[in-house]
Amino acid sequence: MQMLRNLTRRRLRTGLTILGITIGIWALVVFGSMANRITDMVSKGSAYYDSGAVSVWGGGGSMPKSNPVDISIGDKLAALEGVDVVVPGVSLNISDDAAGMSMGLPPMITGEVAGSDKGRMTMVLRAAMGRLLTAADEGSNVTVLGSDLARQHDKRTGDTIALRGEEFRVVGILEPTLTQPDNSAMVPLAAAQRLYMSTLPSLVKANLTASKVATGFTVYPTPGTVPETIAAEIRATDAELGTMTPGDFTRLAGSYADMLNAVLVGIGLISVVVGGLSVVNTMAMSIAERTREIGIKRAIGASRVRIVREVVAESALIGCIGGVIGLVLGAAIVTVANEAGRSSGTILFELTAGTAMTAVAFSTVLGAIAGFVPALHAARLDPVAALRYE
Amino acid sequence: MNAVETPLPPRPLLEGRNLRKTYRLSRSNTLQALRGVEVRIETGEMVAIMGPSGSGKSTLMHILGLLHAPDLDSGRGLSCHGPHPELTFAGRDMVALGESERTRIRAREMGFVFQDFNLVSTLTALENVMLACDYAGTGGAKARAAALEALSLVGLFERAGHRPAELSGGEQQRVAIARALVNRPSLVLADEPTGNLDSARSEEILALLRRLNIEHGQTFVLVTHDPEVGEACDRVIRMRDGQVR
Numbered sequence: 210m211q212m213l214r215n216l217t218r219r220r221l222r223t224g225l226t227i228l229g230i231t232i233g234i235w236a237l238v239v240f241g242s243m244a245n246r247i248t249d250m251v252s253k254g255s256a257y258y259d260s261g262a263v264s265v266w267g268g269g270g271s272m273p274k275s276n277p278v279d280i281s282i283g284d285k286l287a288a289l290e291g292v293d294v295v296v297p298g299v300s301l302n303i304s305d306d307a308a309g310m311s312m313g314l315p316p317m318i319t320g321e322v323a324g325s326d327k328g329r330m331t332m333v334l335r336a337a338m339g340r341l342l343t344a345a346d347e348g349s350n351v352t353v354l355g356s357d358l359a360r361q362h363d364k365r366t367g368d369t370i371a372l373r374g375e376e377f378r379v380v381g382i383l384e385p386t387l388t389q390p391d392n393s394a395m396v397p398l399a400a401a402q403r404l405y406m407s408t409l410p411s412l413v414k415a416n417l418t419a420s421k422v423a424t425g426f427t428v429y430p431t432p433g434t435v436p437e438t439i440a441a442e443i444r445a446t447d448a449e450l451g452t453m454t455p456g457d458f459t460r461l462a463g464s465y466a467d468m469l470n471a472v473l474v475g476i477g478l479i480s481v482v483v484g485g486l487s488v489v490n491t492m493a494m495s496i497a498e499r500t501r502e503i504g505i506k507r508a509i510g511a512s513r514v515r516i517v518r519e520v521v522a523e524s525a526l527i528g529c530i531g532g533v534i535g536l537v538l539g540a541a542i543v544t545v546a547n548e549a550g551r552s553s554g555t556i557l558f559e560l561t562a563g564t565a566m567t568a569v570a571f572s573t574v575l576g577a578i579a580g581f582v583p584a585l586h587a588a589r590l591d592p593v594a595a596l597r598y599e
Numbered sequence: 600m601n602a603v604e605t606p607l608p609p610r611p612l613l614e615g616r617n618l619r620k621t622y623r624l625s626r627s628n629t630l631q632a633l634r635g636v637e638v639r640i641e642t643g644e645m646v647a648i649m650g651p652s653g654s655g656k657s658t659l660m661h662i663l664g665l666l667h668a669p670d671l672d673s674g675r676g677l678s679c680h681g682p683h684p685e686l687t688f689a690g691r692d693m694v695a696l697g698e699s700e701r702t703r704i705r706a707r708e709m710g711f712v713f714q715d716f717n718l719v720s721t722l723t724a725l726e727n728v729m730l731a732c733d734y735a736g737t738g739g740a741k742a743r744a745a746a747l748e749a750l751s752l753v754g755l756f757e758r759a760g761h762r763p764a765e766l767s768g769g770e771q772q773r774v775a776i777a778r779a780l781v782n783r784p785s786l787v788l789a790d791e792p793t794g795n796l797d798s799a800r801s802e803e804i805l806a807l808l809r810r811l812n813i814e815h816g817q818t819f820v821l822v823t824h825d826p827e828v829g830e831a832c833d834r835v836i837r838m839r840d841g842q843v844r
Contacts, residue, residue: 214721505717510706510734
């Protein structure tokens with residue numbers, strides 16, 4: 210009670226200090242929620258690759274490339290020990306300038322013979338409208354669009370969409386998956402091969418046959434075989450092949466996400482620390498104003514510990530109030546932004562209970578720490594001198 | 600407490616010898632506020648310490664009230680060499696005590712009244728009095744009851760819920776007296792308790808202190824330069840230039 214009354218003595222000053230903390234915690238909550246969302250997307254992304262499949266591409270290296278590979282290499286891979294199913298595929302950017310336009314997942318055209326994974330793909334794709342591709346679609350210009358792509362181009366089942374200069378009929382639209390397929394146009398393998406060929410320089414094209422070209426293979430190991438073993442085997446077979454296991458993907462995506470999250474949370478933390486400094490200032494001022502009062506309390510028997518406790522509790526309360534208000538405002542922003550983005554499938558934030566509690570606990574502790582130095586100063590005052598202080 | 604049948608001469612509540620206090624005003628300038636004082640205050644006495652400004656009477660009260668410690672030995676530089684100071688309160692040595700122990704004794708066994716009333720402005724009269732209970736380790740309903748009783752004693756039961764700003768100077772000083780008395784201390788120290796009051800209020804406060812002194816047998820030490828206060832007391836300790844005369 211007394212603490213609250215002390216806070217209301219200088220309403221403007223206390224209010225501004227609380228505002229400082231509020232802004233800091235608000236930033237921490239909003240950026241923290243964004244970081245949560247990124248982490249979440251990464252873990253969903255690795256679930257997409259979690260079928261145990263090894264991605265294989267031509268040209269080696271540790272990052273997937275879109276180099277042409279002869280489709281017959283798939284047969285060599287299928288003959289390796291521990292390999293169950295090999296799915297040749299073609300993937301290419303939907304347009305030459307599209308890369309880097311969206312965060313993380315560029316729009317792609319992907320082509321595989323439907324069903325060639327023999328049921329090994331663990332990620333279930335469902336059609337929100339229309340149907341999925343079947344093996345019977347080979348040879349015709351049909352496509353199933355990911356949810357984001359369909360929304361961007363405002364396409365529905367039955368519409369036509371131009372992909373790399375060819376008209377495709379939209380036969381289905383996928384439910385959102387929150388990862389790569391959302392931004393993909395799935396087409397039959399033959400169509401993808403043709404589109405891919407059209408992107409290649411003529412010198413390269415001259416040596417290739419469309420029906421024999423692929424950009425990579427998805428290799429499913431037999432149950433019980435470790436993907437890393439298969440990957441090593443593949444690289445040993447042909448030094449020109451690059452591989453990525455689910456573990457590689459998680460590490461790679463995780464390290465990018467960690468870096469981005471560190472930046473986001475760092476911005477939030479800096480804001481809170483600046484708010485914390487204003488608490489130090491406020492408490493130092495309010496102790497200077499209350500010098501006489503502290504003198505009385507010391508004279509009539511308040512111990513030093515007691516004075517420190519009073520001051521620290523008061524500044525912790527400032528931190529806590531600022532933290533709660535910041536959390537409420539941050540949660541409001543996150544909710545409104547997510548609601549606004551829901552229709553378009555762009556969900557940017559995820560506010561977890563952990564983030565919320567951490568934010569308030571952090572601001573309270575910060576407030577307490579900020580009050581500590583002024584509190585020590587107050588406790589060391591000579592009661593007689595403090596009593597005479599004007 | 601005392602197994603001896605024959606009445607002893609009253610044991611002094613407070614006894615000090617060779618009390619010196621030097622304040623360092625600046626690097627090269629020191630002030631000898633006390634220059635070897637000897638005092639003896641009996642249990643149940645009401646004593647006035649009087650003297651002109653700068654005579655050391657407040658310094659003496661701060662030392663008796665454990666707010667400051669006496670100089671331990673000769674000190675440095677200007678101060679004269681002298682024997683070790685002695686200060687006993689209720690038979691216990693106070694010179695060697697540390698700050699936290701002195702604070703404890705101030706909270707539990709002493710009461711303080713200051714010239715400027717010195718109440719905490721954000722707290723009501725009742726809460727101001729309860730603060731002293733809190734520091735002495737009494738809380739809850741017991742503290743509330745004790746505080747209300749102390750306020751009745753000074754005639755302010757009705758005003759318990761008022762803030763200091765809503766009380767007159769005399770009323771504020773009575774709240775301060777209630778705060779000083781609430782833990783039933785054996786010693787009450789008052790620094791110019793009537794200094795900021797008109798003569799009618801002064802007499803009222805003085806009569807109140809005297810009544811409490813007689814009814815509760817508490818020892819009062821008043822620092823004052825008001826001769827009327829001196830006359831109302833059992834005895835006057837006169838000070839001049841840091842010494843008792």
